[in-house]
Amino acid sequence: MNIFEKITNSYHKKTPFVAYRKPNEAVISGFFMDNDSLFFVDDFSEKGFVFAPFDNQQKAILFPINNSEFISEDLSFDAIKFKEKDFCNNDSSQEQHIKLVDKTIEVISNNDLKKVVISRKEDLEISDFNLIKTYQKLLQTYQNAFVYVWFHPKIGLWLGATPETLLNIENNTFKTMSLAGTQVYENTKNIVWKSKELEEQQLVTDFIESQLTGISSNLKIDKKETIKAGSLLHLRTKVTGELNENSTLKTLIRALHPTPAVCGLPRGNAKKFILANEFYSRSFYTGFLGELNLQKNKIETENSSLFVNLRCMNILDDNVSLFVGGGITKDSNPKNEWEETVSKSKVMKRVL
Template sequence: MAGYAVYRLPKEEKCTFMMQAESVPLHLESCQEFDGHSGFVIAPFVVSDDKPIVLLQPETTNIYGSVGEIPADVAEMIDKMSMLDAVSADDEASGAERKHYSHDFRNCHDRLVSGAFRKIVLARMSAETVSCEKSPFALFRQACEMYPRMFVALFSTSRSGTWLMATPEVLLEQEGDAWHTIALAGTMQLEGDALLFDVPLGNGCGSLSPDNCPAWSDKNIQEQRYVATYIKECIGRFSHDVSEAGPCTARAGNLVHLRSDFRFALEEGAGIGRLLDMLHPTPAVCGLPKKETFDFIVRNEHTPRGYYSGFAGPLDVCGRTNLYVSLRCMYIRDSRNFHLYAGGGLLQDSVEEQEWNETEAKMETMRKILNH
């Protein structure tokens, strides 16, 4: 069987299941090849022969009123179609992750201090093992219940393997002639009453710091401004009608981020492929300058990212496009073994222990699902 995707958009109840079983998904070498296509996109951080852009072109698409309405036979089919690895004994020993992160941090920070980079995102992977078996569909259902504000997707193909994501970051949305993207960067972990505020998704931003939200540091504000400036410049090459709102404080689980919203109309003849090629990867997952930091990450980051910090979602399905950056995600190796991914933006004044703790907080999004 070729593959499937099941997903739920933020603040919606309905879930969409797509299956391609009679043919092989398209494998693309560049975002520019998207023009004229539709389906479910699974794009990696860096495209390679073994990690192509995968475009599911389903023969079957079913929409359910909620995750609870997905029939048992469909849930069973999802689990059976999941491409799971035979676990080998080559995973890192406990404690090695921290050592490798420290090495990578120093390597990145040296470039920031020297002025070669203004910002770079450092990512890491954590290998997690649970005591009882977890089915991919059960994890998806749990993610939908725990994270109603996020884009939740479970997808599996022979080339990508099986991934679950619960991400807050829009890469590109479209409905009719209306286009939308966001700049999301900066992170704080909040608890209890500090999370009792709301920023309506899709309705613009409120205040930078709600009354019950701690003030943002200069580092976080600067990091988010880098991302917002880059995204606005990219869009400006394809549109002369761009509106910006924000930044505001936006929730994602027990984390908050700084978010700016951009709405625009594409100029006639401008294709989504070229726009995506320009946007991805944004400084929120890569760095500035883009080419230099991207090349540095690919050459030097300890663990290859695979489909983490790429993007995924429906492309021109029922007249809508909803592509999200693949954050807060995990690679499902088998029913007990999982690879969790997270990263954080480094600036010249970044402190290693604080950045490590930020990645730990981001991994909690998936750990809570595994430990439920």
């Protein structure tokens, strides 16, 4: 039985599982539980697969390695040809989102907020959803992303293809990144970034540096670079360092999550604004997920590999919820911000 058959069986039996492929790798891995017990992370010393919400005051879910069958195999399936479906944008959603962006700009202009990430949920009805085909389309289309399917009968079904690493750590050496700024790829090498996107990305980088300075050493901040994620381009800055002896993985995660790339600055005030003003609950969108303290064999050291949950969808029966957002600063243009969310939603609509 290959891993796709394992996914199908687990989903039909309504038992928890996650299958995932890391960026630019040819291996797919999975955790498969045999009952619907719900486990939570306590202090991030646990071992398994973690699925954490945006709100870091809520509990993160764990598929413990000791309560799961772990599978890892070479990724192989026939190429899928598919046509993109047309989905109509909701005029009321556009008006609602633009009003919220207007309000956000006004608040930023009149207090100490520098940036707030505003998001929205887009609900679609589909009649012919096929879990395996949809997941394989994600794998095929977004090879440089962390592509996953996650299910727990008490929580729901999630799929995603995220371009953003929250954290990789082995022993005390970690890698993270700041990722911000978006534009549609126009099939050209002459890429120009506007001051708004450059400023937004620098805010994220500065935040990460300030958060890590007190708990790490040998911090290295790379130069900005442009990366491609599907049909979109983003600005990225890689960051590496070593965790201090008196700091823990929990300390590091709390320092980073949620980053300004998904929340805003100052983080506490931006988070309060989001929770009070967005028209829905983000749940696991803009949370994080991935391997927690895994040791693949006796020789390897423990490694955690965590990704921000972007470009994702939540599926219930024939209803699909897509989640998209963008960073708002004092220089944002509400109509442009709406168009950015439309471009981002197309990333996931391509596979439906």
